[in-house]
Amino acid sequence: MTFTLAVANQKGGVAKTTTVASLGAALAALGRRVLLVDLDPQACLTFSLGHDPDGLTASAHEVLLGDATAATVLLDVVEGPRLMPATIDLAGAEAMLLMRPGREYALKRALATVADDFDVVIIDCPPSLGVLTLNGLTAADAVLVPLQCETLAHRGVGQLLRTVADVQAITNPELAMLGVLPTLYDSRTTHSRDVLADVADRYQLPLLSPPIPRTVRFAEASASGSSVLTGPRNKGAQAYRELAENLLAHWDDGAQLVTVDVAVS
Numbered sequence: 001m002t003f004t005l006a007v008a009n010q011k012g013g014v015a016k017t018t019t020v021a022s023l024g025a026a027l028a029a030l031g032r033r034v035l036l037v038d039l040d041p042q043a044c045l046t047f048s049l050g051h052d053p054d055g056l057t058a059s060a061h062e063v064l065l066g067d068a069t070a071a072t073v074l075l076d077v078v079e080g081p082r083l084m085p086a087t088i089d090l091a092g093a094e095a096m097l098l099m100r101p102g103r104e105y106a107l108k109r110a111l112a113t114v115a116d117d118f119d120v121v122i123i124d125c126p127p128s129l130g131v132l133t134l135n136g137l138t139a140a141d142a143v144l145v146p147l148q149c150e151t152l153a154h155r156g157v158g159q160l161l162r163t164v165a166d167v168q169a170i171t172n173p174e175l176a177m178l179g180v181l182p183t184l185y186d187s188r189t190t191h192s193r194d195v196l197a198d199v200a201d202r203y204q205l206p207l208l209s210p211p212i213p214r215t216v217r218f219a220e221a222s223a224s225g226s227s228v229l230t231g232p233r234n235k236g237a238q239a240y241r242e243l244a245e246n247l248l249a250h251w252d253d254g255a256q257l258v259t260v261d262v263a264v265s
Contacts, residue, residue: 002115003251005178006140008125008133011156014148015183017044018218018228020124022237025227026244028080032119036077037107038086039136040126041094046085049077049227053087061089064106064135065096070114079227082118094131103131104171108139129163137164138171142178147199149185149192149211154199161203179206181243182260184214196260207260209246210239 007020020036028034038045039060043053053059062068063084075083097103111121125136137143143164147154161177168175180199186192192211200207215236218228229237249255 002118002121003142004111004121004123004140006123006125006136006143007146008136008143008160009145009147009157010127010129010133010160011148012127014146015212015218016127016146017048017124019144019146019181019183019212019240020045020122021048021227022218022229022240023244023247024077024081024120024122025079025229026237026240027120027122027248029229029241030244030248032248033117034081035074035084035111035114035118035121036081037084037111037121037123037136039090039107039132040086040124041088041090041132042126043086043088043090045124046083046087049083051075051083051085053085056085056087059085059087059089060107061087061093063110064090064093066106070110071117074114079230090126090132097131097135104134104138104167107135111139129159133163134167134171137167137175140172140175142176144178144181144208145205146181146183146212149182149195151191151195154195154202157199157203177205179208179257179259181208182211185211186214187211200260206257208243209258209260210242211260212236212239212243 007016009016024034024036046053058068058073063070063073075085077083123136125133182196213235218236246258250257
């Protein structure tokens with residue numbers, strides 16, 4: 001069965017899009033058929049994977065509004081996944097969906113038409129809690145929350161968790177909280193470790209291992225239209241490979257997720 005993962009955090013700059021691109025490439029390298037869905041009108045995922053959003057004639061916008069099928073808008077990505085791209089038109093789709101009944105289910109209905117073609121679907125939700133994010137959460141089996149390891153970065157996580165609870169109560173009772181992924185992590189600083197300990201204590205959520213380190217390789221990869229896995233061997237790419245292996249062991253074999261021990265992190 002296809003497993004659908006929503007990557008969500010209403011705070012920007014927490015490596016959400018980087019996580020979708022890198023995790024998708026790592027899963028594809030492990031032999032999984034992967035679909036990446038860009039639900040952000042800023043289209044950062046689409047751009048970072050080598051496609052110009054301004055040059056596209058169809059995207060997730062048309063799919064959500066029923067003007068195109070999911071299969072007709074998918075694009076190839078050099079590292080193996082396929083991509084449902086975004087354009088700035090998605091900003092208008094949010095307003096148009098508000099007027100439609102069952103608006104939270106638009107993405108779920110669209111993905112059902114291509115589910116047999118993929119093992120894993122990863123949804124890059126926009127940095128907000130609007131209709132597009134609700135569509136991502138309603139379509140997903142689980143939620144992953146990238147969280148920057150800096151002071152104040154976890155402000156708003158409580159609001160996201162309340163939104164997830166609302167989705168579980170109303171549109172998707174099967175939605176699970178997979179956990180928090182620490183990002184932009186610097187193991188040399190006490191500050192990063194303190195943030196992890198605070199998040200673990202405050203929200204009682206699993207902290208997925210390994211924490212994603214801060215490295216310039218991520219910015220270089222986005223500028224080149226690929227994920228960090230395509231460049232020279234680096235600690236960021238290795239972290240996402242380990243995360244992919246961790247998730248597959250959990251999904252395929254029921255293994256317990258490997259988490260960060262905040263006492264020694």
